[in-house]
Amino acid sequence: FEQIAADFEAFAGGLDFDEVIPIPVSALRGDNILSASASMHWYHGPTLMACLETVDVVSQRDTAAFRMPVQWVNRPDATFRGYAGTVASGTIRPGDEVMVLPSGRTTSVARIVTYDGDLEEAAAGQAVTLALADALDVSRGDMLVESESPAQVSDQIAAHLIWMGEEPMLPGRNYVLKAGTQRANASVSLLKYKVSVDTLEHQAGKTLEMNEVGYCNVAIARPLIFDPYRENRETGSFILVDRLTNETVGAGMIDFGLRRATNIHWQALEIDKSARAEQKGQKPCVLWFTGLSGSGKSTIASLLEKRLHARGQHTYVLDGDNVRHGLNKDLGFTDADRVENIRRVAETAKLFTDAGLIVMVSFISPFRSERRMARELFDSDEFLEIFVDTPLEVCEQRDPKGLYKKARAGEIKNFTGIDSDYEPPENAEIRLDAGSRAPDELVDELIETLEKKKLI
Incomplete structure (x- = not known):
């Protein structure tokens, strides 16, 4: 018994309990439940009921x-x-x-x-x-x-997160955070470590699977009002909800607000997006091309830019392969890395539209959640999702880089369309039938659409 008690006390040392009281009991015979056990002459501590009657039950709240x-x-x-x-x-x-x-x-x-x-x-x-x-x-x-003891306000927090969703938690993916009556979009910006529920040791990791616990930084779209969980459980807890299924996928306990969130302020500038756009004589926007590898996204985006440039428009193409040579060279092709890949590109596209440019983003961007996240960074009339709809078998026949052949042979893992899912758009503004039509013809259609929407 003493060895078991010592082991448990050692395990509980990192849990910040005020006191640990080991009591040997037998539920079958009632030993040390209501009265002291006649069979445990070596134990001189309280019974379970006697111990419970001395516990301070004053509610924290x-x-x-x-x-x-x-x-x-x-x-x-x-x-x-x-x-x-x-x-x-x-x-x-x-x-x-x-x-x-x-x-x-x-x-x-x-x-x-x-x-x-x-x-x-x-x-x-x-x-x-x-x-x-x-x-x-x-x-x-x-x-x-x-007023003499106000809560904290921050749009970035550190928290312990218990993951309950069947799909893994992916840093950078947007979820809905609910805390009391507060509701805002939020994402895990950094998973610092996972916590082993068996040993409490810290373990490295990039994602959280169902029933795993992690310590994370969480970025929130608007300031959150909170207290640390250890001070107030009611205002120090939150849940994360999947934006597509409305399922509760995580529960969090706030540790503290990140200081950098209060030290950094938005710097107002004299020249804004409208002034830059007026100088260029155009309406800035993002044309987000999505589709399978080999669907023709880059070809169409490049041709479109060439046509717009000839018309005197100010443009820029963010291409999936090109960006991975620099900005995103540290990312792989796991689901977590794909989410971060799109997050960075969406933020970059936002900066380019702020400069007054027409931006063409050519990325597979396989997940609806991340395409929705990108869309929400822009005004409603600034973002056009363009689905380059080419059947998988056509993409495989083209296979300009030989990637499908390698993926089928098992030489490339997590390849979209083979062993990693592609979620086609449900309500794209423009759908291009790129499996049977020539790129020049599709660009003519795009130019006509952009003119109708008065974007050019």
Whole structure:
């Protein structure tokens, strides 16, 4: 028993328990459950029930600072405006000063309103409506907090993540993060390490499979209001949801906000995208060519650029092979690397459109999720997805680089269309039948479409 207890205490040393109390019990005979066992004369500690009766059961959320995520703005008429939600932690009374996050504005509580009448105090777990002394801009997803002990706000966090999805977690892939009433797009920007559930040791890894635990940096599309999980479980936890299936694929516990997120600010510049576009006399946009290897993406994009250049348009082609010689030379062809490949290219294309250019992106980009991520970086009229629809058998017949032959022979792994999936677009703006039509004819069609959309 002593050896088992010592082993467990050693294992639990990294779990930050306040105390570990080993108790030998027999559920079958009831030994050391209610009364001391007559069969364990060598044990002189408490019984299980005696131990449980001494455990401090004061809830963390009762003693933590006041937090109330705003669920709904309650405005039945012009005479009343209140903010409804469930108190996540702490207590609140009329007259208490509160801060609205993320704005940072402060005010005081005028009333605590419920269906049964006003309250003198509201505590953790109670659903109430708070009327504030001042008229402030507060909406769903904001949080009312104790002004002397505010929550943190950051768009980058470090967190432990438990993965529950059947598909692996891929750094760079966009998911929906939900924390209380907050909702935002988010991605794992870095998997620092995986945690072995058997030994708690740190292990290297690029992805998380189902039931694996990792320590990650998470980037969020908008500032997140939170407390570290160790301080407040209610405001320190979140879930990740798959954007296509709406399945909950991960659960996270926030450790801290990354300092670089608060040290870096967007620098406003005097010359913006519209000024650069006006100088060039064109409307900047992204033409995103997607399709199998050998479908004709690069050929069509190159011909299109040549035609646009002859018309005096300012263009640039981001080609999959070319980019892998420089910007993405460190990436392979695993699913995780493909996601990062597209993320980098999408951000690069965004910079080029900001410069006022017409950008042609020619990448296999096999996953719908990443193409959607790329689309969401741009205004709705700036992004055109062009599906170069060429059957696999035609691509294999062409095989200009001999890649399909190598993939069929097992010399190339993770080759799209052979042993790695390609997810065709469901609602592409333009579909090109490149299996039976000549590239020049397809470029004529593209030019006509761009003219109709007044992009050129």
